[in-house]
Amino acid sequence: MAAVIECQGLNVRFRTDDGAVTAVSDLDFSLNPGECLGVVGESGSGKSQTFLAMFGLLAPNGSATGSIRYRGTELLNAPRGALDELRGNRLAMIFQDALSGLTPTMRVGEQMAEVLVRHQGLTRQQARARVIEALEVVRIADPERRYAAYPFEMSGGMRQRVMIAMATLCRPEVLVADEPTTALDVTVQAQVLRLLDGLKRHTGTSLVLITHDLGVVAGLCDRVLIMYAGRAVELGPVRDIFRRPAHPYTRALLRSMPGLGIDPAEDLPVIPGQPPDLEHLPPGCAFASRCAHVVETCRVTRPALLAVGADHARACHLPA
């Protein structure tokens, strides 16, 4: 099965006043047609920057090297015109902050219609019907009236669903959702996730779900990429990651997940220490300083991402 997205040796760096910061280093992964890939990591692990780089949305002081291909087309540092043909059309992104993702001066429907006008050459009139249909799909009540609404007249959950509807208007092959539920109420979160799941099933879109919520991953994803300090630490099918986590970081992450019947104040283990400073990454394993099983090699050589099972790989020196 040919991958839709193929990422090889991706490095993302930012120039700052204090020197270069490495946000992503030597990242390899691929995305298969119709699958849902969960990308998990704590803040600053490089999960968002990876996909911002793919969309050509890095901050001006950021630069990316390596390769991210969409069906053979190189996306990294591609000319803006070529990228514009794909963005919003074959590749779509849902941003974390739905509350500020829509311009306050334009009607919601008109804003959504821009995608169709831009990529499918529809007139605003023709686009209107499609937009209203899309609003119905994301179960927004009274879509005819909502078409003419302004963003500030909608709740956060509605706006997030509008963003999802907008991202799917052109039936993209790849949909990247960057923490689509963090800004929302728990009840609305569930709805949004169900919506994404339904989309994936019905349209065959490949979904990338960036999150730090392992519960969401367990419910929705086929494969999981665990990132730490800009590196992939483990990559595998969701079942294997949860049942046979192969990297100490993944294990610690799973242990620190609150569950029912656990008193968080007493029983919830935390991972001691802090993630390393991205300006001064250690030569060895980035997790070494926090790892309970650390050995001498860990501090000296960086572990490669090696297979430990079918389609399951980890970056660790310890015996499996």
Added chain:
Amino acid sequence: MSAGPGLLGSETLAAAAGGGVPRSLWRQAARRFRRNRAAMASIVILALIALSSILVPMFWPHGIEDASWENILVPPGAAGWHWFGTDANGRDLLVRTFYGGRISLTIGLLTTVVALLIGVTYGAVAGFAGGRTDGFMMRFVDVLYSLPLIFFIIILVTVFGRNIFLVFIAIGAVEWLTMSRIVRGQTLTVKAKEYVESAVAIGLSRSAILRRYIIPNVLGPVIVYVTLLIPTNIIVESYLSFLGLGVQEPLTSWGLLISQGAGQLDSAPWLIFFPATFLAVTMFCFNFIGDGLRDALDPRDR
């Protein structure tokens, strides 16, 4: 939507609005503006001044150039339809004041339009482009800024001759500098917003983003500044005329009338009183409107 009513804050909002077509930000601002009495009164007064500046010179029995040797320096009064009195040439001051209003208001508006067009385009492009382009464009503005306004206009006027249209362009060409700085600053803020990022992510071109996502969102402060720029430009025209660089006789403007009246302050104080009063009232009105707009468009209320 299966969620509870608590999640549908917007539903109640729309219901409060009458449930019809949702109101735009601009319409909400207009509603807040209408509640501001000083601003609304200013609009009425300004409309009256503008309207009478247009109509009075058409119907008044005296023309602006009708000199009369029998009626030199007549004090204000009903006699002979010289309500505001006459000047040293026996010309009726009332008709000249309203005629001057035409010129002053026109200059105020046109120069502001010139400044608005140049300033918004220049500032938005500089702010949106960022980096070296922005640096270069704004340093150019700094250089122009360092030239004294009057010096700049004197050069323009001496090179191209005295012409009322030149005065428009000269003032507008100087006043867009501040406008471009305001717009550029706003653009930098707006550029960092997520909605601009998502506009990039749906593949819109730079110019489409600039026109539909950036400029509409920087207009609030610009509109406020416009209401303050109109009176500024009227004043600039006044002192250009005062210096003899602006409007030329037999045309007149408030500034020119004031400068002529200033020479006869002891003998004929009405010559400065009427045009100065009109000018001052107009300034107040624009400032009240500017204040009202600023409150109405205040982003904190959004």
